[in-house]
Structure formats: C-alpha cells, structure tokens
Amino acid sequence: MKKIIISALLAAAATTAFAQGERPAGVAPPGPGEVVIWAVSKSADGPLYRLIGNASLLSTELQLWADELIYNEETGEAQARGNVHFKHFQRGEELWADRAEYNLKEESGKFENVRGASPARAECRPGLLVTTNPTYFEGRWAERLKNRYILYDGMVTNCRLPKPWWTLRAPRFDIVPGERAVGYRAIFRLRALPLLYAPVLYKSLEERPRKSGFLTPNIGNSSRRGRMVGAAYYWAFHRSYDATYRAQWFTARGLAHTVDLRGKPTQASDFNLYLYGVNDRGKKLPGGERRKEGGFILSADARAELGSGFFGRVDGNYLTSMRFRRAFTESFNEAIDSEVHSVGYVQKFWPSFNLNIVAARLENIQSAGSYVPDLKGYLPDEKIVIRKLPQVEFSARERRLGQLRLPVWVSLQSSASLLRREQPTYQSRQFMPRTNLQPRIMTALRWKGFNLLPSFSIQQTYYGTSLEQGRPVNRAIDRFAREFTLELAPPALARVFASPSWLGEKVKHVIEPRAVFRYAAGYEDFSRLIRFDATELAANTTELELSIINRFYVKRGNEVHELLSWELWQSRYFDPDFGGSVTAFDPLTGKARRNVNASTLRLTAFTYLDTPRHYSPVVSALRITPLAWLGLEWRSDYDPLRGHPVNSWLTADWRRSIYSISIGHNLVRSGQQLSASANQFNGRFTLGGENRRGWNAAFDVIYDFRSDVMRYAITQVTYNTDCCGFSLQYRRMGLPDRSENQFRLAFTVANIGSFGTLRRQDRLF
Known part of the structure; x- marks a missing residue:
C-alpha cells in the first residue's frame, strides 16, 4: 500500500497563488511507495479522499492534477474531472483531458476528450528531415494499459497546432511507446487533402526498427x-x-x-x-x-x-x-x-x-x-x-638493423600469383604463375638541415608465360632487376613579412626544394610481358626529379593557416627510351603507340610518352585558401615539347551562411593516341540544406564544350515546414546513347521517412 502524504490548502488561506501541478512550499517530494496529494480544500471518508480546487496527486512515476480529484488509498483508483492533466516522468508522456479514471497500482486508466504530446524521437540518418516538435495526439477517448495506449477516433501529427500541415486520423490507434504504433483504417491528410488510405498502417518506434x-x-x-x-x-x-x-x-x-x-x-x-x-x-x-x-x-x-x-x-x-x-x-x-x-x-x-x-x-x-x-x-x-x-x-x-651509428632499415615486398588476362586479341593460358620478391635497404644521412636518403633494392620476378608477336607462348621469363634511389631534401628557407590587416597579423613564406635521382636496370623483355598490374610497368630508367614547393602561412590570433601552396616538379630522363621500352610506333601494327610505365605514373595520372623523350611535362599544383570559406585548387601539366598545357584541372569552392558554390573545369589535349580530349565544366550551386526551414534549392551541371551539350544536369527545389518537406527534382542526362529527362517528387515527414520517387542517394541535399 502506498503511503499518503496530504497537504490541504484551505480556501481561506488561498491568497498565495501557485501554478497547477506545482508542489507547494513546505511539501516534501514523495519517496518510493509514497503518494503526495494536495488541493485548496479536501475531505476524507476512510480511505477515500475528495480534493477540490487545484487538486494534484504526485508519485515518483507520475503526476495527475485536475479541478476535482477523488482518490481511493486502498485500491489506487483516482477519478479526475475538469482540466485534467497527466504526466509520466519516466516516458516523458503528457496529456490533457476533460475527465479521467486512473489506477496507480495497475498503471491503467481511461481519458475522455484527450489531447497529449510525446517527446520527439529524432533518427539521425542521411536524407531524413528532423524536427524537435513533440508528437501531438488527440481523440474522443483513450485507454492506458500499463505501457500501452489505445486511442479512439484519434488524430496524430508532429506539426505545430492549431493548423498542422499533415494529420493522420483513424478510428483506432494502438500505441506502445518505444516499440510500435498501429493505425487501423487510417487516412493521411495534407492540410485537408486526403493523400493515403491504409487498412493497417504500422510505424516502428524502436531504436532499430525491424518489422x-x-x-x-x-x-x-x-x-x-x-x-x-x-x-x-x-x-x-x-x-x-x-x-x-x-x-x-x-x-x-x-x-x-x-x-x-x-x-x-x-x-x-x-x-x-x-x-x-x-x-x-x-x-x-x-x-x-x-x-x-x-x-x-x-x-x-x-x-x-x-x-x-x-x-x-x-x-x-x-x-x-x-x-x-x-x-x-x-x-x-x-x-x-x-x-x-x-x-x-x-x-x-x-x-x-x-x-x-x-x-x-x-x-x-x-x-x-x-x-x-x-x-x-x-x-x-x-x-x-x-x-x-x-x-x-x-x-x-x-x-x-641493430643500433649502428649509421641507421639502416630493411623492408620486403613479395607475392605469388595465379593470373589470367583475356582481351579481344588474345587470352593467356588458364592461370599463369607469377612470383615476385623485392627486398630493400635504406639509410638516412642528416647534416645541418640537409637530409640525404639513399635506398637500394633488387627485384626477382618469374613469369610462367610470355608474349611473342603479340601471342602468349609457354616460355618463362625470369627477370632480375635492381633499383637505386637517392633523395635529397635541403633545409627549408623561410622568412616572415608584415601582412595586410584583412589577411592576418603576419605572413610566413617557406620554400621547400627536393631532388630525387633514380636508377633502374634489369627490366628487360618489356614488350614480352603480359600486363596484369603495376609490376609489369617497371622499366629501365636513369632519371632526376626536381621539385620545389612555395608555402605561405598567415597568423590570425593564436592560429596559423596555410594561405597558399604552389608545387612544381619535373623529371629529366637520361635514358629517353627507357631501355628500349618506349617507341613511337607499335612494332606489330605500325600504329602510333601509347606508352605507360612506372615513371610516368609517379609524376601524373596522364601519360605523355608517345615517343622517346628527355624530359617530362612540368607538373603544377596550386592551392589557395585566403579565407576559411573560400578555396581554389588548380593542377596542370605543361609540356614544353608541345608548347602548351596538355591537361588542366581547376576547382573553386565558396560558402557563406546558407549559400555555397562549387565550380570546376577540366581540359585534356595531349593527343588522341595518348588520352581522349576533354573540355568540360562542372558546377554546383546550393541555397540552404536538407533541414533548413523554408525554401532550399540546388543545381548541379556538367557541360561539354567540345560537343556543346549539357551532359548532365539536376535541379532540386525543396520547401521544408516545421514538420514536413516537399521536394521536386528535374534530371537531364545527355549521353551519346542516352538522352533522358526525369521528374522526381518526394514528400518527407519529419522524424518518420520520405515518400516518392526521389531516393535518398539521388538527392542533392
């Protein structure tokens, strides 16, 4: 039996006002198994208490208050009339009613003309609109059976009242908080317009729903x-x-x-x-x-x-x-x-x-x-x-190795494979064996800021099949190669300058030079190898790679930011045909040949070897970030042999508040035998975001200047209210063998999900 603690506020002493449900001064909070009741006036008849005027009943689990309250201490039954207010502390549930009957011991009861709210349970997942609005509900009457609610002739929404954007109405709702909600013969309305009828509508309320x-x-x-x-x-x-x-x-x-x-x-x-x-x-x-x-x-x-x-x-x-x-x-x-x-x-x-x-x-x-x-x-x-x-x-x-005065490090790369290559002109035999073993030794010499890093490796590779006249034959190749690399990193040069006030307090300019010499020999039979991966791209070379990086740092308060970095690098080839592996024409077909080897891949993603040459293009990488919300990056390869840039890639990003712009341009003109030409612009313009209230828009485009065709375009417009969102997307695909226009729609209910043809992975935001 719960212990009753009574505080009666007599009408004659009611000059001190207190809010409904507020515990009066001097009344201690209830302990476990206790119930505190108070009102303006009270009367008792054995275990039956009658409370009138701002009456309230409080336990450690819940609070019930009304204009008039009758409570039976023995049975735990409570009857409330007039401005009934019920609150469950543990679950955060809160409801109002005209009349209620509730049993504290059984945690069950009935509420007439009920209105209520349940705290928002937002699921943080991409593409889901989120709101902090509680879930509102109302009905002609409702039952609470322990942790289960049954709402009759009810309405549910998480929009602000009294004019909700959407409502879900049904003759009966069966709700288990934290588990599931079921509506029978439910009608979903947008404003007054019915959009969906469902004989049974199920919504999981679990943290990880599965039904x-x-x-x-x-x-x-x-x-x-x-x-x-x-x-x-x-x-x-x-x-x-x-x-x-x-x-x-x-x-x-x-x-x-x-x-x-x-x-x-x-x-x-x-x-x-x-x-x-x-x-x-x-x-x-x-x-x-x-x-x-x-x-x-x-x-x-x-x-x-x-x-x-x-x-x-x-x-x-x-x-x-x-x-x-x-x-x-x-x-x-x-x-x-x-x-x-x-x-x-x-x-x-x-x-x-x-x-x-x-x-x-x-x-x-x-x-x-x-x-x-x-x-x-x-x-x-x-x-x-x-x-x-x-x-x-x-x-x-x-x-x-040990604790030698001169530090020495060793490493190893090895593999054993069964490989097969199929292409229109030939196919290798069923899984050709290949083994590869490459130990490496290196050391480091440091003197007054100069760093000298020499390394030496040998590579033993066995191939079970080789090519002759462009056809695979069962003749093995056993290749033994060696590589020597010497890297020199001089000390960086730095100087500090005064800077304009808008840029920062000071500017620091740092110059970082670097040189790498590489020598590789023993990579013979280059044209006889069946290519599977980068192992077959190693070639004889004697080359020197030179690079220099300019960095500018600005100090703003106690933080240092990189304002600009510009890196230039180029390779000089003392063996222009890479041990005979680079030729201008294919010896079998006589056509112009595209050559790719490990040296070109180390420098740039775009090959440039269509003939033997003594030097590579000059590769440039420029990054500028003058402000936290503005950035630019430009990478290009300038080929002195051709006298013009052979490829260029430019991107710029700007973002302020709800606005963002990202644009880019790529240009490739190294020759058809090396790479397909390209001249494309891409951009994205965004206003707002997926959870911003009001109008939001984004536009994504890829335009091909070579063919004067918009290859791809998406326009998305979204309007978000406090509890739902409307999205319209137009998509255009203009490929040579696919010209298509699509319109997609989506209606999103906050904290619940999205309906329509606009999938989450296809949204711009």
Missing part, C-alpha cells in the same frame, strides 16, 4: 521508360537477416526487379547482397522495331573477423553488359564508368609484417557490343578481363 511489411509505393515518369509504378515488401525473416524486394513497372520498357539481402551472422561479421535487373521489352525505334537492353547488376559486400587476428573482406560486382548499365542506371558516374571491380581478401597484421591472400577480377570495357540485325540482339562487350586467383602477398615494414 516485415509493405513499403510505400512510388510513381514517376521518364522520357525513356514511360510511366513508372513500383511497390516493395520488407521481410525481416530472422533477427540477424532481412530482405527487401521492389518491383517497378516501366510502361515503355518492362519490369524491373530490385533485391537487397542483408545479414549479420555474428557480432564480428556482416554482409549485403544487392541485385538490380530489368526484363526489357526493348527500346522502341521510329520504325517500330524494339531493341532489348535488359540485364542485371549484382553487388556483394561482406566482412568478417576470422579469429587469430585474421580479417576477411569481399567487395564483388558483376555486370551483364555496358549497354544495360547506360540504359538503366540512375547515376551519371555509373553511366560513364567503364570498369567493374571485384576483390576478396584475407589479411593479418603483425607489428612488423602483414599477410594478404587476394582474389580479384578487373573488367575494363573497351566498347559496348554493336547491334546485329540478323541476330536481333547485341554482341558481347569488347573488354579486357584480368583475374588473380589467388595472389598471396607478404611484406615486412621498414625495420632498423
């Missing part, structure tokens, strides 16, 4: 696919596994299927399997003919701790054809990507060593298959496929 059921359908339109109608089902068939299936009907093309399977078999492992495919009826041509471009994409991602320090990871991807990807992908980057990567590995790290066991597949699509009228279909893509099944890699990090 099988149908997902919100979607409707859209595309100039290539026609009308789009989709529906999905989520299946939580196990506590550690779930699956989602979505079917989407394209009226002009056919049926699309999406399957997403996830699992977490153990605490230290998880996986995700994704499949997207289309049963394509074919693209309709002006003459009425249809050309099918169907296919599927399969992706798998898994990771696991295998015990004893071993860790495994799989990232697998499979694509049926490039034409399918270009026709049906939703991403511009995917549409222009011509590679498909798959890799799986098991690895273990020790303090000084690490072991990797790798299986990998790289698919580089050279061109999409052409259409053959007689076959009424497309030929397979022309592609290069490289497989490693498996490759075992063992390496040792730099380790110092």
